[in-house]
Amino acid sequence: MESRLIKDVPIVVFDTETTGLSPLSHVVELGAAKLQGGRMVDTFVSLVKPPVSIPEKVVRIHGIDNAMVRHAPPFKAVAHRFREFVKGSILVAHNASFDLKVLSINFQRSGIPLLDNPVLDTRRISRRHFPEVADHSLSHLIHVWRSPFKGCHRALADARHTAYIFVGMMQKLGLGPHDRVSDLFSLFGPPDSMLRYQARWDEVGKRDSRVERLLLAVREGKVLEIFYDGGDTLGRRCISPLALFSTGEVHYLKAICTPEGRVKTFRIDRITYIRPLQDGAVGG
Numbered sequence: 001m002e003s004r005l006i007k008d009v010p011i012v013v014f015d016t017e018t019t020g021l022s023p024l025s026h027v028v029e030l031g032a033a034k035l036q037g038g039r040m041v042d043t044f045v046s047l048v049k050p051p052v053s054i055p056e057k058v059v060r061i062h063g064i065d066n067a068m069v070r071h072a073p074p075f076k077a078v079a080h081r082f083r084e085f086v087k088g089s090i091l092v093a094h095n096a097s098f099d100l101k102v103l104s105i106n107f108q109r110s111g112i113p114l115l116d117n118p119v120l121d122t123r124r125i126s127r128r129h130f131p132e133v134a135d136h137s138l139s140h141l142i143h144v145w146r147s148p149f150k151g152c153h154r155a156l157a158d159a160r161h162t163a164y165i166f167v168g169m170m171q172k173l174g175l176g177p178h179d180r181v182s183d184l185f186s187l188f189g190p191p192d193s194m195l196r197y198q199a200r201w202d203e204v205g206k207r208d209s210r211v212e213r214l215l216l217a218v219r220e221g222k223v224l225e226i227f228y229d230g231g232d233t234l235g236r237r238c239i240s241p242l243a244l245f246s247t248g249e250v251h252y253l254k255a256i257c258t259p260e261g262r263v264k265t266f267r268i269d270r271i272t273y274i275r276p277l278q279d280g281a282v283g284g
Contacts, residue, residue: 004180004181020055031155031158045155048073079110108243109243118189126141141161218243239258242263
């Protein structure tokens with residue numbers, strides 16, 4: 001990719017809206033604007049039905065409430081469409097590490113392989129090349145760069161704003177469609193990747209024996225009894241493990257709690273005891 005001209009490689013600028021401010025939040029909207037040769041040529045947007053309710057304090061930020069997502073597709077369906085939309089492209093986001101963590105966790109929860117596209121961050125670019133700007137938040141940069149697009153705090157609107165700012169930054173720093181992708185990465189990089197936020201479970205398992213047992217339960221569909229020390233939520237649980245995922249050095253288990261059938265997330269380091277219900281007890 002790096003030897004190709006910028007004009008020949010699609011650049012997809014994306015944004016997420018979520019159920020909260022933590023990387024563990026669920027996606028409620030995913031939007032993107034595709035650039036080719038510095039021009040916006042296509043867009044992608046979809047609401048997403050999360051498995052949890054959207055808190056009112058978050059609704060006040062992006063305006064997406066539970067009624068709006070009631071009939072929206074689940075994340076897994078939207079993620080497959082997004083994967084096709086970004087195939088072969090360079091990705092761009094503002095404060096990209098947050099969106100990459102959110103998407104990485106949501107991809108892992110859904111059992112979808114992570115994207116391997118290179119990712120650039122307009123916030124990092126702004127801080128490095130435009131230090132005179134007092135505030136590098138997207139809302140401030142929208143005014144600094146005089147984005148012509150309307151709206152804010154919705155995925156497609158923010159993706160369009162970010163795309164406009166990204167093209168402006170390229171032009172201001174002398175990068176054009178006939179420069180090479182290697183020049184883009186040299187000036188704006190090094191690029192990030194969603195893969196950086198995926199746990200290497202083989203390595204994690206060497207440090208924590210619980211991981212190997214939980215992975216086996218996921219693969220074989222076993223039902224487990226666990227003891228969970230979650231502070232306010234302390235006690236024994238009967239669970240059907242669904243998937244493991246991570247954010248940084250913290251690793252999580254997504255599982256169905258029986259008999260109520262609710263899907264919950266557990267920090268693996270707070271699981272102190274594991275017993276496969278079909279077999280003998282296994283200490284934690």
